Amino acid sequence: xxxxxxxxxxxxxxxEIYMAxxxxxxxxxxLLDFHQxxxxxxxxxxxxxxxxxxxxxxxxxxxxxDGLAKFSGNSLVILCEIV
Numbered sequence: 831x832x833x834x835x836x837x838x839x840x841x842x843x844x845x846e847i848y849m850a851x852x853x854x855x856x857x858x859x860x861l862l863d864f865h866q867x868x869x870x871x872x873x874x875x876x877x878x879x880x881x882x883x884x885x886x887x888x889x890x891x892x893x894x895x896d897g898l899a900k901f902s903g904n905s906l907v908i909l910c911e912i913v
Contacts, residue, residue, distance in 0.1 A: 831863050833879060834907045835892060837912040843879065849851060849889075850906060851878040852899055867902040872910060 833850060836842040851860045853875025873896060880889035897910025 831865075833908075834906070835877065835879075835908045835910065835912075837910060842910075842912055843865070845902050846882045846909075848882045849880045852893070852908075853877070854899075861901060861906070864904055865901055869898065869900045872897040872899055872908070874913075877908065877910070888904065 831847055831884050833843060834841065834845045849860060849862055851858055852870070853873050855871050855873050858875070872887060872894060875894065877892040877894055878889055879892070892910075895911040895913050897908055899906065899908045901907075
């Protein structure tokens with residue numbers, strides 16, 4: 831799936847990913863390819879991204895203050911404030 835993480839006017843991350851774990855208001859949740867479409871508010875926490883090339887290991891981490899996540903058409907867009 832394609833992923834785009836935007837922090838204000840800057841692109842914090844853009845690329846193909848295998849999996850994402852997001853800090854939702856009701857707790858952490860993960861998503862894989864072709865997840866159900868959603869629009870969800872994010873709370874303070876850490877976004878965890880596992881890229882397709884490196885499916886092993888911890889992946890990339892992005893600590894955020896809050897934000898919004900939208901998933902549709904196998905594409906994830908996150909608007910957030912990275913701390």
